[in-house]
Amino acid sequence: MLLPNFDIPVQREGTASLKFDGRQQVFGRADVNPLWVADMDFASPDCIQAAIAERNQHPVYGYSLLPDSFYQSVIDWFATRHHWQIKREWIVAAPGVVSSLHAACLAFAGEGEGVIIQPPVYHPFLGAIQKTRRQPLLNPLQAGVDGYRMDFQQLEILARDARLLMLCSPHNPVGRVWRRDELLQLLDIARRNKLYIISDDIHADLVFSESKHTMLAALGEGFEAYLAERVITAVSPNKSFNIPGLGLSCLIIPNAESRQKIQAAYDLIAANYANPLSLVAFTAAYQQGGEWLDALLKYLQGNRDFVFNKVQQGLPLLKVSRSEGTCLMWLDCRSLKLDDAALRDFMINTCGVGLSPGLQFGEQGSGFMRLNIGTRRERLAEALTAIEAGIKTL
Ligand SMILES: Cc1ncc(COP(=O)(O)O)c(C=O)c1O
Incomplete structure (x- = not known):
């Protein structure tokens, strides 16, 4: 199997993608960096694409x-x-x-x-x-x-x-x-x-x-x-x-x-x-799909470590879980001292980042944001840089 390259951008806009094309509706603006709903930005494995293509030979x-x-x-x-x-x-x-x-x-x-x-x-x-x-x-x-x-x-x-x-x-x-x-x-x-x-x-x-x-x-x-x-x-x-x-x-x-x-x-x-x-x-x-999945896990783990290290080094006001699994990370933003509405607004309008508000997962999620790391590392780097810059304006 040719190893997949998860750094290659896949254009998802215009595919009726909830994560990308739903941004205007969910965040009030279509240009946020979408790191919310739990689907990933990676092309699915060749074996799946081939199986669907083969089925499509029949009308x-x-x-x-x-x-x-x-x-x-x-x-x-x-x-x-x-x-x-x-x-x-x-x-x-x-x-x-x-x-x-x-x-x-x-x-x-x-x-x-x-x-x-x-x-x-x-x-x-x-x-x-x-x-x-x-x-x-x-x-x-x-x-x-x-x-x-x-x-x-x-x-x-x-x-x-x-x-x-x-x-x-x-x-x-x-x-x-x-x-x-x-x-x-x-x-x-x-x-x-x-x-x-x-x-x-x-x-x-x-x-x-x-x-x-x-x-x-x-x-x-x-x-x-x-x-x-x-x-x-x-x-x-x-x-x-x-x-x-x-x-x-x-x-x-x-x-x-x-x-x-x-x-x-x-x-x-x-x-x-x-x-x-x-x-x-x-x-x-x-x-x-086993081999593809193993490659994905390596990449996702790299994303997890990247976010964890970056938050520890550059974003002292945030804390983040070192997720053991899933494509999700749980950002503790309570030290920003913003209420949930203000935190959401800050992420969207100051930082240009579309995350899932912690409150969505119960009142225990107040002050938290959920970050989806199932994307290119470059996109995560952009988001963290934007949040770092945004925090400086507070
Ligand atoms: C824990 C968990 N269960 C279920 C789902 C959704 O499953 P389905 O799309 O098969 O309904 C998700 C999606 O994020 C999930 O995180």
């Missing part, structure tokens, strides 16, 4: 079924990359992971019943609970000197009134990759309280070299029966291979009754799972 785009190759690609990917042996019947195709968060609320908690999330967290977690009229139970992450931690004491209390826990693993926006011991502690509480868990592992493949992702569902260690009965996992190649617009993911659900419940939730809105192009892209990613 009919009819309804699709899920071929054996779809299932096998999932089974092989998780066996090879995550040492997790998945059975074919556990795999349930789904449109997006966010849809599956909604489906899990419908399937595993009744109206008004409690669902635990750990903010600051990817905003559709709360959205799914609210839109399905379940009760959000918040277990905020605790910020320590060495990064964010789960609050197990509070979790123990909340679990008594909950039916479902939604885990973000790795965690968007703070970039934590949960360790085995942390996941075991979480499982212990969840099992004692008979919670269902949906583990959103969409970022499982975007993990940097010092960390190791653990699939909650594959932990074992005496939890096998509980994991098989009550834990479901959402996965997708969409983030790792930069094909989120194609919208195909899957759930891994070992328990037949849980599969039926999820299926029933999806049937409520007759959600159609796959289209001919998303299918071939999904399958090509998991079958052939």
Whole structure:
């Protein structure tokens, strides 16, 4: 494979890109450096482009079924990359992971019943609970000197009134990759309280070299029966291979009754799972994308280190997490002493940078901004230089 060059600019304007063409609507100006919504600016791997091109040789785009190759690609990917042996019947195709968060609320908690999330967290977690009229139970992450931690004491209390826990693993926006011991502690509480868990592992493949992702569902260690009965996992190649617009993911659900419940939730809105192009892209990613992904991870880790060092050296008023995974970094801007509206305005109008406001991920994100590092390093350098200059004007 010819190694991809992630420094090559890809013109995304004019492609109906939310990240680029949506800037006027989101930021009130079309010229901000867009480092917000979590898609990356890199061309997706050649194997995906080739698979779509080949499918395009055929002029009919009819309804699709899920071929054996779809299932096998999932089974092989998780066996090879995550040492997790998945059975074919556990795999349930789904449109997006966010849809599956909604489906899990419908399937595993009744109206008004409690669902635990750990903010600051990817905003559709709360959205799914609210839109399905379940009760959000918040277990905020605790910020320590060495990064964010789960609050197990509070979790123990909340679990008594909950039916479902939604885990973000790795965690968007703070970039934590949960360790085995942390996941075991979480499982212990969840099992004692008979919670269902949906583990959103969409970022499982975007993990940097010092960390190791653990699939909650594959932990074992005496939890096998509980994991098989009550834990479901959402996965997708969409983030790792930069094909989120194609919208195909899957759930891994070992328990037949849980599969039926999820299926029933999806049937409520007759959600159609796959289209001919998303299918071939999904399958090509998991079958052939490994080498490209390894190259991407090196580049992203370089971006992570670049931002971390630059903030430490040149932007003393900011602090930044040294993300362990994801393509996201969590900027602590509280020392700028701006309220959230003023911080947003400062980033947009003084610095010309389009970030995701921390408040979007819960009130625990007040004073923070989320930076998407899935872009050329040069673009990140421009943004940090602009923020440095902007701070001097405060
Ligand atoms: C944790 C997490 N889950 C889900 C999604 C979106 O998944 P999908 O596009 O498949 O709905 C994102 C996108 O940023 C995410 O960060």
